[in-house]
Structure formats: structure tokens, C-alpha cells
Amino acid sequence: MQLNIPSPLEKLNFPTRDLSIELYIKRDDLIHRDISGNKWRKLKYNMEEAKKSGTDTLLTFGGAFSNHIRATAAAANMFGLKSIGIIRGEELSEQSNENLEFAVRQGMKLYFLDRTTYFYRNQDGFIDKIRDQFNLPLDNLFIVPEGGANESGALGCGEILQEINIDFDYIITACGTGTTFAGLVNALSGNRKAIGISVLKDSSTIWKNIEAITSKSCDLVEDYHFGGYAKKNAELIDFITYFQKINQIPLDYVYTGKMMYGLMDLIEKGYFKPKSRIVALHTGGVANAMI
Ligand SMILES: *Cc1c(COP(=O)(O)O)cnc(C)c1O
Numbered sequence: 001m002q003l004n005i006p007s008p009l010e011k012l013n014f015p016t017r018d019l020s021i022e023l024y025i026k027r028d029d030l031i032h033r034d035i036s037g038n039k040w041r042k043l044k045y046n047m048e049e050a051k052k053s054g055t056d057t058l059l060t061f062g063g064a065f066s067n068h069i070r071a072t073a074a075a076a077n078m079f080g081l082k083s084i085g086i087i088r089g090e091e092l093s094e095q096s097n098e099n100l101e102f103a104v105r106q107g108m109k110l111y112f113l114d115r116t117t118y119f120y121r122n123q124d125g126f127i128d129k130i131r132d133q134f135n136l137p138l139d140n141l142f143i144v145p146e147g148g149a150n151e152s153g154a155l156g157c158g159e160i161l162q163e164i165n166i167d168f169d170y171i172i173t174a175c176g177t178g179t180t181f182a183g184l185v186n187a188l189s190g191n192r193k194a195i196g197i198s199v200l201k202d203s204s205t206i207w208k209n210i211e212a213i214t215s216k217s218c219d220l221v222e223d224y225h226f227g228g229y230a231k232k233n234a235e236l237i238d239f240i241t242y243f244q245k246i247n248q249i250p251l252d253y254v255y256t257g258k259m260m261y262g263l264m265d266l267i268e269k270g271y272f273k274p275k276s277r278i279v280a281l282h283t284g285g286v287a288n289a290m291i
Pocket of ligand 1 (some may be wrong): 285
């Protein structure tokens with residue numbers, strides 16, 4: 001299995017008002033072509049546990065453009081496991097987009113669920129309810145929650161810190177489920193701080209996930225969602241284009257673009273103490289949302 005771990009840590013060029021601040025970027029986007037960024041971090045221990053449990057089939061959930069679906073399909077394939085993806089949206093099909101086609105090519109079996117039923121996916125007994133509808137195997141299913149949002153997922157994300165071989169004061173990441181952020185918060189020691197940038201209009205699910213994983217206090221910034229999940233405007237796109245020009249590093253507008261925009265804005269606003277060293281975590285990118 002070809003994984004580029006430890007992922008590179010690179011210096012960032014960015015003209016900020018406070019020139020004493022040093023910026024780095026942890027390139028988890030370079031870990032693997034199909035299991036990129038934090039998706040591999042979140043799957044690592046889930047995969048190990050699935051293998052240990054003796055299961056032959058993994059089941060997970062996601063939206064039509066979900067990086068998690070893509071990554072889980074590829075990882076299951078790599079680990080010699082069968083996989084099932086429950087996809088939000090009954091009107092969709094396996095040919096709806098490249099992401100779902102990719103998952104099918106990796107051997108994932110897809111089932112499409114209406115949004116109302118999908119909403120209850122984390123409730124006890126949910127799998128039993130949809131088992132008949134989709135003729136799912138009776139036992140031996142290993143469930144990975146949507147977005148790899150569980151303790152195993154967070155544990156894998158905490159390991160990112162061990163790979164950063166410089167002294168730093170802050171690490172910043174985009175938050176979808178908040179699992180990556182919570183894993184970092186849990187694993188941080190000393191005076192180092194983690195900052196999460198929410199990409200959702202309503203961060204309540206992020207807070208819920210965080211609280212399930214860590215009891216430490218958290219700095220989740222909720223000002224940079226640009227209207228909500230996958231929403232964008234010209235200012236964000238311009239920023240990403242500019243960033244790319246001076247750093248030659250691609251960002252997507254769903255996660256990493258908002259995180260980086262938020263970081264630059266927080267620096268401008270004097271959020272960080274002078275001479276801070278900040279590591280931005282490049283969590284990967286949504287394939288069709290790259291600028
Ligand atoms: C999935 C994803 C995230 C969200 O990570 P969480 O652990 O769910 O908060 C962030 N960035 C990218 C690029 C992603 O694909």
C-alpha cells in the first residue's frame with residue numbers, strides 16, 4: 001500500500017500584516033490519490049478494527065459527492081474487505097457522478113436512501129430497519145459512521161501531531177464533522193492550541209461530535225462558512241486563486257479554502273500572538289470543488 005506518510009510539512013508564503021507570524025502547511029492532501037487527507041487518518045483505525053472483528057463487509061454512509069465514500073471504497077478494497085455505501089438521495093444512481101462511479105469501480109455496493117430516512121442513520125436499530133429494503137447481509141457488518149466520525153477516527157487524526165517536527169503554537173483545520181479537530185485537541189499537549197474552522201452554517205452537529213470525543217475545551221470558529229456547506233462567493237474564489245498563485249497549492253472551496261481564508265482573516269484581526277508559528281492542516285480536497 002503506497003501511502004505518503006509522514007506527509008510533507010512545507011513553509012507557506014503569505015503576506016500577512018503581522019510578518020512575525022510563521023506559517024506552515026501539513027500536506028495531508030498528498031497522502032494518497034484516492035484516500036487523501038484526513039480521510040485516511042480517520043479510516044486507519046476503523047480499518048484495523050474491522051479486520052480484527054473478523055468482518056468481511058464494511059458499511060458506511062455519505063452524500064453523493066462525499067470524499068468519505070470515495071476514500072472508504074478505496075480503503076476497503078485495499079484491505080480486502082467488501083463495502084456497502086448508503087447514499088443520501090433516493091433519486092441518485094451509480095452513474096450520478098464520478099465520485100459514485102469511482103466507489104462502484106472500487107467494488108462498493110451502493111444503496112440510495114431518501115433523505116428523511118437517512119436522517120436517522122445513527123439511531124439504534126437503523127441497520128435492522130433498512131436491512132430488508134436493501135437485502136443487506138444479516139450479520140458481520142462493520143459500521144463506519146458518516147465522515148469516519150468516531151473515536152477511532154479521532155485517534156488516527158491525533159497522530160498527525162507526531163509527524164510535525166517543528167515547534168509550533170497553533171494548528172488549524174477545517175471542520176465538517178469535527179472529528180479531525182477533536183482528535184487534534186485530544187492529542188495536543190502543553191500550550192499548543194488547535195483551532196477549528198466550521199464549514200457549516202449550523203455547527204451544532206460539530207459541537208456534538210466534538211463533545212463525544214473530547215472533554216477538553218475547544219476553539220471552534222464559526223464565522224467562515226460562507227453561507228453553509230459547499231456555498232461560495234466571489235471573494236472566496238478570488239482568495240483561493242490568489243493563494244494558489246503564490247503557493248502552488250490547490251485548495252477546494254468546501255473545506256480547505258474556507259479554513260485558509262479564515263486563518264488569513266484571523267491573522268489580520270490580531271487573533272494570534274506575535275511570532276506565533278501556525279501549522280495549517282491541508283485535509284485534502286473535494287475533487288469537483290477544486291479551484
Ligand atoms: C472530510 C473533509 C474534512 C472534514 O473533516 P472532519 O473530520 O469531518 O471535520 C475537511 N477537509 C476535507 C478536504 C475533507 O474532505
